Amino acid sequence: MIYFELLIAVILIVVNGLLAMSELAVVSARRGRLKTMADNGSSGAASALVLADNPGRFLSTVQIGITLVGILAGAFSGATLGARLSTVLIDAGLSEQFAEPIAYTSVVAVITYFSLIVGELVPKQIALRNADVVAAAVAPSMTMLARIAAPLVWVLEVSGKAVLRLLGGQKESEPGVTADEIKVLIAEAETSGTLEPRARGMISGVMRLSTRTVEALMTPRFDVDAVDITRGGDAILASVSASVHALLPALDSDNNIVGIVHAKDLLDSYIEGARPDPRQFVRTAPIILESMRALDALDILKDSPVPMALVQDEYGHFVGVVTPADILEAIAGAFHTGEGPPEPDAVQRDDGSWLISGSMPADELAELLGLSTQRTADYHTAAGMILSAMRKLPGVGEVVDVQGWRFEVLDMDGRRIDKLLATRLASAHRVVRHRS
Secondary structure (H helix, E strand, O other): OHHHHHHHHHHHHHHHHHHHHHHHHHHHOOHHHHHHHHHOOOHHHHHHHHHHHOHHHHHHHHHHHHHHHHHHHHHHHHHHHHHHHHHHHHHOOOOHHHHHHHHHHHHHHHHHHHHHHHHHHHHHHHHHHOHHHHHHHHHHHHHHHHHHOHHHHHHHHHHHHHHHHHOOOOOOOOOOOOHHHHHHHHHHHHHHOOOOHHHHHHHHHHHHHOOOEHHHHOEEHHHOOOEEOOOOHHHHHHHHHHOOOOEEEEEOOOOOEEEEEEHHHHHHHHHOOOOOOHHHHEEOOOEEEOOOEHHHHHHHHHHOOOOOEEEEOOOOOEEEEEOHHHHHHHHHOOOOOOOOOOOOOEEEOOOOOEEEEOOOEHHHHHHHHOOOOOOOOOOOEHHHHHHHHHOOOOOOOOEEEEOOEEEEEEEEEOOEEEEEEEEEOOOOOOOOEEEO
């Protein structure tokens, strides 16, 4: 008889473990993985998706089961095993006054220990290690159990909602995936070997691109090679030959951009010995605002007859150009341009400091150094961040402290910040100050 009673206690503990494992597995399982398994014919994964879509009923069912099992285990162990052990202790010569408390305490302690190990910790570790597979395996049984317990679950749900309403509880919000959660998943995928480091970098670039504007990607006007089509043929030929770009904005006599000139068209004409009117080579290019989202600009470039768009500000002034190559570089990094290898935006030195290019995108700098950025910031580059912090045009050697980093201006290209040195401060400050 004692063996039958022990068997019942073991079964109750195992059932508690299965319920705990099922609960954690279904909650922790990745929906994308379950959907893939379901598409491949796994009925268990399809059932797990249904349970995950309605967690209230499932969790209530599991909680009912765990509560009942716990009550039964406690009552059974106290009423049967405790009494048997008490009899054994009394037969061994221990007085009844001490035998019963010792017996019941010992039985409860042993049952509690095995309930924690076999009924909680080990099943939950199994569920966490392989949540998708476990969820697919237990989902059919949990679905059947949920149907059996549906009336009781309904009573509990109604009661719970009534209590929440009395306490002023809000309506359940829809779960969402944040950008930070996506970054964590990508980092985990790289660590596990699912993603290559280069793939992770490109995915991060795509995520950054979705928040950038054209102004952050474009080549500004002072860096644009343009052709004045009102000048003589030799001057135009010299301008085209001096540029490494295939597409050049065309200027009129008022220094306004009137379109795009393909360098090859002009060069072919001059090589053939002709002296054509340069205006006949001007092509129409799309005009976009600098505040336009980068992804919207990409759609325009895909439909454009020329792979270049002219960028203007809200006042209609030409401020730069943007090409598909600019968008690709924002995702994959800089490419060779025929003028030597691309210069990296950031280089770490032996002492841990960073040599930063003033043109480095501000969001990439923030990701590199762990800075917090505002989506409404009025700058797009590292130089812009420093100007925003100093609130003036700095000189070489001036420094500014930003969020635990000290930035020193190493080099100026005219009125533009060219190089910065970023050094982590000994004690991280959350204030911004500058000194000459």
